[in-house]
Amino acid sequence: MTDTTRQALQQQLIGLHVNGEDHEVLTEPRRTLVDVLRHDLRLTGTHVGCEHGICGACTVLLDGSPVRACLMFAAQAEGSEIRTVESLAPGRELSDLQQAFSEHHGLQCGFCTPGFLMLAEGFLAERPEASKEEIREVVASNLCRCTGYQSIVEAIDDCATSRRAALRHRIEGTGEDEEAPCSSATRSR
Ligand code: FES
Numbered sequence: 001m002t003d004t005t006r007q008a009l010q011q012q013l014i015g016l017h018v019n020g021e022d023h024e025v026l027t028e029p030r031r032t033l034v035d036v037l038r039h040d041l042r043l044t045g046t047h048v049g050c051e052h053g054i055c056g057a058c059t060v061l062l063d064g065s066p067v068r069a070c071l072m073f074a075a076q077a078e079g080s081e082i083r084t085v086e087s088l089a090p091g092r093e094l095s096d097l098q099q100a101f102s103e104h105h106g107l108q109c110g111f112c113t114p115g116f117l118m119l120a121e122g123f124l125a126e127r128p129e130a131s132k133e134e135i136r137e138v139v140a141s142n143l144c145r146c147t148g149y150q151s152i153v154e155a156i157d158d159c160a161t162s163r164r165a166a167l168r169h170r171i172e173g174t175g176e177d178e179e180a181p182c183s184s185a186t187r188s189r
């Protein structure tokens with residue numbers, strides 16, 4: 001049996017639901033979710049750093065919760081809703097969270113940024129009332145070698161504050177903005 005035949009026999013068809021779309025991928029069972037996202041689905045916004053679960057650059061949302069995509073097999077994600085950083089701003093406009101990172105200089109080289117964005121997106125969905133201390137604790141799970149973290153904490157806190165204010169306005173029936181922007185600044189790239 002040739003190597004190519006052996007490889008073909010080892011492949012399996014898996015179905016992944018990513019950013020609202022269904023995909024079928026023929027892959028080896030041992031391949032990680034981050035590799036399939038990047039190489040098979042060409043969703044290269046998710047980065048790969050340590051490949052050991054330490055840096056968090058590969059963070060995506062699995063059924064709403066942040067996970068390290070380098071630590072799980074793609075086949076394990078079958079049947080789950082997967083969200084990558086590409087889902088935050090499908091059009092040309094930044095999401096409120098991305099805009100907050102931009103305004104607070106929450107990135108420099110940007111390598112860690114997709115991971116921090118998805119970590120924050122999942123966390124704020126679960127804890128919209130999070131305090132700055134809680135945000136500080138959560139971002140400590142990912143590594144950034146450039147920013148010193150303070151600007152990342154400020155960005156997430158600003159976004160959370162704006163989302164809460166927009167929600168209050170909607171509940172009180174006085175707000176006109178449905179999108180909970182993080183600031184009044186222009187949101188175009
Ligand atoms: S690449 Fe996954 S945690 Fe570092």
Ligand code: FES
Nearest residue numbers: 108109144145146
């Ligand atoms: S912005 Fe460079 S590693 Fe975080």
